[in-house]
Amino acid sequence: MxxxxxxxxxxxxxxxxxxxxxxxxxxxxxxxxxxxxxxxxxxxxxxxxxxxxxxxxxxxxxxxxxxxxxxxxxxxxxxxxxxxxxxxxxxxxxxxxxxxxxxxxxxxxxxxxxxxxxxxxxxxxxxAGYPLETGDRTPEPGDATARFGAMPVIDIDEAAGFADDGVLLDARAAERYRGEVEPVDPKAGHIPGARSAPTSIALDADGRFLEPSALAARFAGLGVEPGAPVAAYCGSGVAAGHLVAALAIAGIDAALFPGSWSQWSNDPSREVATGSEPR
Structure with missing residues (x-):
């Protein structure tokens, strides 16, 4: 599906x-x-x-x-x-x-x-001209149960070495990746070895996802090859989910680093890379 x-x-x-x-x-x-x-x-x-x-x-x-x-x-x-x-x-x-x-x-x-x-x-x-509703809505309660574990996740230690054998993608804006600006977190830059992949690379001018083949080509340009491990992070683990979704559309399974840069940059023991290169 x-x-x-x-x-x-x-x-x-x-x-x-x-x-x-x-x-x-x-x-x-x-x-x-x-x-x-x-x-x-x-x-x-x-x-x-x-x-x-x-x-x-x-x-x-x-x-x-x-x-x-x-x-x-x-x-x-x-x-x-x-x-x-x-x-x-x-x-x-x-x-x-x-x-x-x-x-x-x-x-x-x-x-x-x-x-x-x-x-x-x-x-x-x-x-498209479809209508909107206003006000609140309270549905009848459902019966679904969350059992986490169906999607791949990496922690901060796994993120540290992920780029050694796989591709670690940084979904933040390119200037944050390079360390030129950092509006939220205590350190500017990126996880050593990570590659810049702003969420905008997955969208067209209307905010729709690109076709699977176009997405696959863009990710291939970032070093994502069939069968290679892929993981994504962002500022706080939100936008990285968008990158995981884009990769899924391209037929690529990817892990999420939920703590992302907000966790990494608050740990004084973690190295930080700056500039346009991964390391």
Missing amino acids: SILISDRELAARIESGMRTVVLDARWTLAEPHGLESFRAGHIPTAVSVDLEDELSDHAASGLGRHPLPSDAAFTAAMRRWGIRTGDLVVVTDTTANLAAARAWWLLRHAGHEQVLLLDGGIDAWVA
Whole structure:
């Protein structure tokens, strides 16, 4: 199954009454919880997802800015969203799936197989002329259970040596990778051996994912070869999920380093590389 669904396909499912759980995972620095924008207009039947409170566990220390939630906490979130075992879930946002990919990855990691991203996000839905709803929505509780372990994950020690035998991709903006700017974390630069792969390389001008062949070509240009181990990180483990999704579209399995740069740069024992070269 593809990991993408078009606005036309989603609209057809909603209009026909086919059971579809739509999750609105919008998140920005200006509005990290996304609820105000959700209430102002969202895809019909959608439920608001809180990236900060439901897709992260801020009680965990030393694991970066957005540590992964526990199985129990994510089970509670899935059930609040109304997800039942076997449901088709569609996740979307207003940032070309940069936030939605976090929910997509976590649901897949939790063992829920039927999860899709709305290609182009809510912007594509609106551009196509489909309607929005306003206000809140509380669905009937679901029965899904999170059992993490379905998606590959690496920790900080594995990230340190990953580039020795595989390809470690950095999903942050190129200037952050090079160490020219660092607006959030205590050190500027990148994990030694990592290669710069900003999430923008996976998108077209309309915020839709490139075709699989085009994505495969771009990743090949970064040294990703068939069968070679691949892992991705970003600032805090959110945008890296978008890169994992793009790699999946290209037919490439990739691991996620959840702690990402926010964990690495806060550890004084970790070396930091700067400049445009991996090392």
